[in-house]
Amino acid sequence: MKLSALIFTAALAGCASSSLPTTQRLEGVALDGRVEALMAREHVVGMAVAIVDHGEITHLNAYGLRNRENALPLQTDTIMYGASVTKAAFAYMVMQLVDEGRIDLDRSIAEYLPRPLPEYEDYTDLAGDERWRQLTPRILLTHRSGLANMRFLEEDQRLRFHFTPGEHYAYSNEGIWVLQIVLEQGLGLDVGAEMQRRVFDRFGMTRTSMQWRDDFGANLADGYMMDGTFEPHDRRDNVAAAGSMDTTIADQARMWRGMFAGEGLSPAARAEWAAAQFPIRTAQKFPTIQFFNTVDARGEASDLSASLVGETWNGPNDRYFSKGGHNDWTGNLVICAERQQRCLIMFGNSVRAETIFPEIAELVLGQTDFPFWWTYPELQAHE
Template sequence: MRLLALFTIACALPFHAQTSAFVDLDNLVSRAMKESGTPGAGIAIISHGKVVYEKGFGVTDVETQTRVQPETLFRIGSTTKMFTAAAVLTMVEEGRADLDRPIATYVQGLQSAIGALTLRQLLSHTAGLGDRGSRYGRHDDVALAEGIRALTPEILELEPGAVYSYSSLGYWIAGLVLESVTGKPFADAVADRVLRPLGMNRSTFRPLEAMTYPFAQQHEVSSKEAPRVLRPFADDAATWPGGSLFSSTSELTRFVLAFLQKGKLDGKQVLPAGVIQAMSQPHSAIPGGGDQYTYGLVASKDRGVFTLSHGGARVGYGSLIVMAPDQQSAVIIVTNRSGSTLPAVAQRAMGMVVPFGPAEPEPPVPSVIPEETLKTYIGTYAGGSWRITITQESGHLVVGFEGKRYPAKPANSGRFTTDGPLSDFIFVPGPDGSIRYLHVELRTLRKIE
C-alpha cells in the first residue's frame, strides 16, 4: 500500500513535489503528534479524484503499542454529521421526507415546540436548540427515541430559523426522524443508505461491532501526564447521530471520493446526486466571517479555493475532513486523542494538492469604536449553562464570565477578543438591526437584558 501510494502520487504531482514533499509531510505528522500528545493517527490524501497517499502513524493503544494501519477504526466525532445528513437527504430525494415540514409529521410523541422544527433547521444548525453532550449513557437502540421524546421546551434557546448556533442535539433529532421514517434503528438506517452502498463495510456506530476489527483505543492527555487509555469506554447511543461513527481512512476515502464525483464511485451512482448538491450549498451563515454551514459541512473560501470541511472533537478521538470539490481533492485525518485534529498537517497536505492563491490580507482592526456602538453591545447574554455579561468602562467593553471579568478588545471582521477563556466572540444583530445575540465558540446566545 505504501509503495503504491508513493508511485501514484509521483504520477499525479509535478516532479519537484514528489518524494521529498511526502518525506517532509511524514516528518510534520510525527512532530505534530508528539507536540499534541497524540498516540496514533491515520492520514489520507486525494488528488484529482484518486487516493494518492494513505498511511497510519503511531499506535492504536499506548499499552499494547499496536501500530496504526489505514484499516484501523477510529471514532470520528462530529465529522459524523456529514453521514447523518447524507442519510436523511436520501429520504428527501425519495420523497419520503420534506425539509420544510414540521418533524411531528414523521415522529410521534414530541413536545409541540420541538415537533414544529424542520429538517432544514436541524441540519443547518438554525433550529435554536441548545447544544448538549454526553460521555456515558445507554447502548440500546431505543435510547435515541426515548431521549428525544423526553426533551422539554427549555431546550429551545433561540427563535427557530433566526440564527446559526451549532447544536449536536439537532442532529440527534434528525437521526430520530431517519429512524422513524425508515422503520429501522438509526445505526442500521445509515448503514443501509450510506455506508454499505459505498462499501464502507466495517464502519459502524456500534462499539461492540467496531471492537471486532483493528481498532484505536480512546486516549486523553494532560500537561502533566503522558497519553493514557480512557476507561471505561465512552458511549451513549442517544447521541450517535451527532458524533459517534467509527471509520478508517481506507473507508472514509470511499465517502469522499463519491462526494467529489457527485455520488458516483467505481463507475456506479451509489448516492443520489441531489444529496451531494444539497450538502454542497450554503444554508446558514456562521457569524464572524464568510463561512457558511451546508448540511453536515462548513463551506469556506480559502485563498481563492472553495472548500467543504468538518472536524470532530470528542472524548478520546479527533478527526478532520477537508474537501476542495472543484479540484476533486481532499485530506482526511483521524486520531485517537481527545480533540486532536492536527490542523498544521491538514494545511500542509491540502497545499500539496490544491493550487491555493496568496493569503488574503486580514481586514483592518478598528482603532476606535464609537461609544454609541459600544452601548448597543451592553447586556446579558444567556443560553444553557452559559451566562455572559457585557459592560462598558472608560470606552472599553468588559466581559463578565464565571465570576471573573476580562477587558475586551476589538479584532477584525467585527470580532472581539479577551485574554480569558472567551478568546473570540462577535455581536450579532437581529432582523431589525439591533444587537440581539452573542456568538461564541460556535454557539449563539440570546440577549436577555
C-alpha cells in the same frame, strides 16, 4: 495560560514560520516525515491521514500508537471513533431520502411524526412550547434548532428552546437526535440499517458501523486526552446519528471519495449537501448557547456558513467545506476543496492531534483560511 492554549499557539507559530505556497501539495513519504515530526513535537499518541484527489485515494497512512500502554501500532484498518464526522454521513443519507421524495428539507417535523414531539419520552420537557413545530430537517441539520448542544449541559439538565428555530446558528447534537426520531418514528426507518446500506455498504466500508461490533476488538484505538490521560475505546451499543460511528481511516477515505463524487445522489442533492445554508457570524463554535448571538467579522469576510455536511467558506483559491469530530480524547477533521477536487481527512485517537491540524492542512491543501479561530476556541485569544 492553559496547556491546550499554549499548544495551539505553538502550532500556529509553526504554521506561520513554515508557510508553503498555496499551490504546493505534499504527499507520500515527504508528508509522512512531516506528520511524524509534528506528532513528536506535540506528543501526539496516534493519528491517521488520507487524501482524496480527483476521485482517487492518493495518500493513506497511520502513525503512532493505537494503545501506548501496550505499544500497539495504529494502522490504516484500526477502528477509530468517528465522533461528529458521523453527522456528515447522516446528512448524506438524509439527502438520499430527499431524492426519493420520502422527506422534504423544509417541511415541519410535525407533518412526519405520528404524535407531537413532546409526547415522546425524551422530549416531555418541551411540553407547552409549540416552537417545536417550526423545526424542519434543514433547520435541524444546520444546527438552528435553538436547543443546547446536549441537554446535560443545561444547569437543570432539561431540554428547552433558547431561540426560535431557524433564527440563529448554535451547534446542537440534540437537534440531530430530533431528526433521527423523525426518521425512526415518522418514516419507520432503522437509522443504523439505513446508514449501513446507503453509505457504508455503498462505499465498501467493511470496518465501519453505527454500533459496536465484536470483530472490532482485535484492532481498536484507545483514546488520549490533552494531558496524555488514557481513555478506553467506548463500545457504543446504541445508534446515534450525531456521533456513534466507529470506522477506520481507510474506510473514511472511501466514504469521502464517494460522497465528494456524489455517488448515490442526484447532482442537485449533492450540491445541496455541501452548499451554504445559513451564515455563521458567531465569535466561536463552543459553548454553543453562550455564543449563539455574538458576532465576529472574520466569518462574514470568508462567507463562513452552515452546510448540511458541516461548514463551508470561501478561501483564497477555492470554495471549501468541512466536518470535524471532537471529544476530550478524539480529534478528527476533514477539509475538502471543491474546485481542486481534493479532500484531506485527519483522524486522531489523541486529541492533541488537533494542535497540528493547521500545519498538516497547509502542507496538503495550501492556504485554505479554515476557521481554526472559530472551530477551536483556544485559538481565538492567541492570533
